[in-house]
Amino acid sequence: MTTSIALNVNGRTVRVMVDDPNMPLLYALRNDLGLRGPRFGCGLGQCGACTVHMDGKAVRSCITPLSLVGDRSIVTLEGLGTPEKPHPMQQAFIDEQAVQCGYCINGMIMEAAAFLAKTRNPSDPQIREALASNLCRCGTHLRILRAVKRAAAQT
């Protein structure tokens, strides 16, 4: 039974046709809307690679059913900025060369951007705690911390 669901993604209203309204949001973003920022990592909400903003809050799109999204505003990594006009957090990751394979980096940037939006001048332990549930396997953590600190200093 195909149903049409309206979503507000990166400032635009879009419609996706789905067989299952309980399909996680991630699959709609990647396969129906062609977005690449949010990534499938675990499908269990454990790693953070799929993180998007929903009404400004960082959420795990791999365990968020489409049916629960409603008219909430979704922003993905693409909605944050572009290579030509990057968001300050994206620019900070470039400046600190805070990437190895980069598969987790979407989650790091989205989580950190949502965190900084509500926390001014965070301490090092606060940043570490904010990213505690985002996994990186390459061991890029120290650069990611430096990038978040750099972005924090500019906001």
Added chain:
Amino acid sequence: MRDVATTRRQFLKGTAALVVSFSIDKHQTAGAQAGASPKSISTEQVDGFIGINTKGEVTVFAGKVDLGTGVRTALAQIAAEELDVPFAAVTVIQGDTALTPDQGTTSGSFSIQNGGLQIRQAAATARQALLSMAAKKLNVEPSDLAVSDGTITSNATRRSISYGTLIGGKNFSLKVDKAAAVKDPGHFKIVGRSIPRVDIPGKVTGQFIYMQDFRLPGMLHGRVVRPSGMGATLQSIEEDSVNDIPGLIRVVHIGNFVGVVAETEWGAVQASRRLKVNWSPWEGLPDQSALWEYVRATKILKEDVTSDVGAATAALPRGATRLRATYDFAIQTHGSIGPSCSVAEFKDGALTCWSASQATHALRKQLAAMLSMPEEQVRCIYIDGSGCYGRNGHEDAAGDAALLSRAVGRPVRVQWMREDEHGWDPKGPPTLIDLDAALDAKGNLVAWTSAFFLPVGAATPVALVPATLANLPREMDIGPGGILNDTAIPYTVPNIRTVAHRLETTPLRPAWIRAPGRMQNTFANESFLDELATAAGADPLEFRLRHLKDARGAEVLERLAAVAMWERAGAKPRDHGARIATGRGLAFVKYELVRTYVGVVADVEIDRSTGEIRVKRFFVVQDCGQIINPDGVKNQIEGNIVQTVSRTLMEQVTFNRSRVTSLDWGSYRIIGFPEVPDVVIDLIDRPREKPWGSGEPSASVVPAAISNAIFAATGVRLRSVPFTPDKVKAAMARS
């Protein structure tokens, strides 16, 4: 460097689904005339590696691939430097069996050391040829010519000609000249600089195309349904159980290989979860609680003696002090954050397979063998995936996609689920090591013997899971990687014998994980050396220097002492009974005894009540010869330290008699931000030496440094990785 991703990206109308078109025409015209023979992929030919188009833009064809390490940027630096073209003029095409030479598997820290030097020599040959062409055209001697930014100018006449004009779109048709002069490092402008990585802007904005993003028109989605036990056989499939899945195309089964194919990815996921499959009971795995007894009892097929000097066995009992110890290192998994993924397409009897494989040329052979196809009919194309740190599941997913695509006659994309990656990617094998050594009355090491219990095999292609399940042609030997490396030690000892007992089998399908063997073996060697230093009443750093007859190695240790402010006080426990004990430990490696030197000091805290270890800081000194990109090297070292602290403190695959049970990040925990140590790095750059690898060596010293630091803190030796709180508490209770 030009961004390949954006030039080869296109969106299809309608669905807004992302479709990527990899046009090989563009890259072929970079080097060869239209209609000419296929592009050379010979490692002997300049055209194998280098193409220059009429605009003077350079394409480097690399068999080595960027696994997230930054070698795309580093290889472009090497080529741009040697050719005297701007860095921005170079594009790197990687791991395409139709376009790039087979430079071997991207592993073992060889991308720069071997792959980069092959490209450097091809570029030097190309430059030499271009100079001689220019000399003819300009009617001057080659010695009168200078090159800048891809333009050759006569000093005498001031006339110029560009690379694009000289060779643009044409083949060099020239063998790589091993004698072609390479640039004097004193004139380097691009090599040795921390040029920002070309892939990062795309990766932080969602523009970069990973393997997991790749789509083809008409593509379907597949998932594999795994046996309940790793060796279980298929009894029956209840296909009715998935009748209600919208868009289901087919349930495919070949032997014990079972997969589903659907129009949508979510349809395939649901079908794989709901499909009722009955498997035979299978409990062929050993009891994990008796793993080391199992390893010790496994049949030994042969002995590899990796060093034999003097008469070690006879010398052991003659020493003044004798020490024996046994070390072990758990089974671990690669733990890629993105599960393995591949797309396969059959067209006109030929297979094209897109994969994040470390070794597309080898994968091509494996797929051809599995499918009983001629190799010429198979093309594998690399696309960056999630970091793999060795041979993870990328190749297996490629085999899955190929089997499913062949079955349904349409392109199929397979992305593993988390439990596939944790459960079915090959594992770093369990390693058990016995050591026995003697000191003389002055505390000098006079005899050292060691025995390593290692599975047979080398760094050969690992049999594909789908080929094994479907009982199709495949490798019958296991390939755990070059795990004999660093069984021998870099120190000079009058009597030494190091032996590896090569075991017939190992519980789970083995493969290489970052610093395979080198890490496990160095853990035992460098920890045991610390035990001997303690027994000799010597400072661990002094003790190493005393036995190290190697000037570059000694310089690394001296620099480390300065950087870490090492107090040469001797490895005496400094346990004052406080709940939190602190200590520092040292470890050193000369990688594989022939290349990159690394010395590290670890500062740790240990909570005596909980057994929890916190690694606070690592100091690292590395000499990898000529450094291509210092920030790239630092990025690799930071990654090695952090990843290996994780492996050392917490990582262990668990399994029952049927299958792996650590199937997610809750049951296979890795390090998180709150636990990450600081890393202080000091690089010794030697521009006039050969460049050596950086992707692995600094990982190999981490477990020993932590073990030695814990001893310094508490007087307790930890000889079993991972150092979980339970093991720490048990070790403290024993002491």
